[in-house]
Amino acid sequence: MTLRVFELSQDSAMWPRINGSFNAAHKWGLPGLAGCPGCGVTWASSGHQYPAVDLSNLPAQFEFLKARPEPFEEFVRLRELVRPLAPPGALLPPGTLFGPLVGTASGRFADFETQGSMLLVVRREAL
Numbered sequence: 001m002t003l004r005v006f007e008l009s010q011d012s013a014m015w016p017r018i019n020g021s022f023n024a025a026h027k028w029g030l031p032g033l034a035g036c037p038g039c040g041v042t043w044a045s046s047g048h049q050y051p052a053v054d055l056s057n058l059p060a061q062f063e064f065l066k067a068r069p070e071p072f073e074e075f076v077r078l079r080e081l082v083r084p085l086a087p088p089g090a091l092l093p094p095g096t097l098f099g100p101l102v103g104t105a106s107g108r109f110a111d112f113e114t115q116g117s118m119l120l121v122v123r124r125e126a127l
């Protein structure tokens with residue numbers, strides 16, 4: 001078995017022409033968990049993002065607009081409202097994000113951009 005490894009490196013010749021910046025977040029998200037029944041900690045996960053999950057037709061969509069901690073029972077109620085819209089078998093921990101990125105962007109962008117360490121954005125042409 002052969003393992004192929006690829007490394008993305010920055011093209012220094014392109015750098016002066018790439019000056020894009022964006023400030024965006026997913027439209028909806030599950031709340032965090034206040035006082036986890038297992039460990040007692042208040043927490044929300046990061047890195048679970050489903051941009052194709054559209055909550056706009058969900059009657060309770062407004063409940064997913066503001067990040068906040070909720071007790072376990074309320075978290076479970078909200079998670080189960082979203083579950084039919086999520087991909088089969090999708091993990092839905094506290095803090096899971098849904099929907100398109102909403103925000104502002106300006107400048108010229110590379111084919112691959114990141115926001116923080118958890119969000120990779122790819123230009124459609126490069127995809």
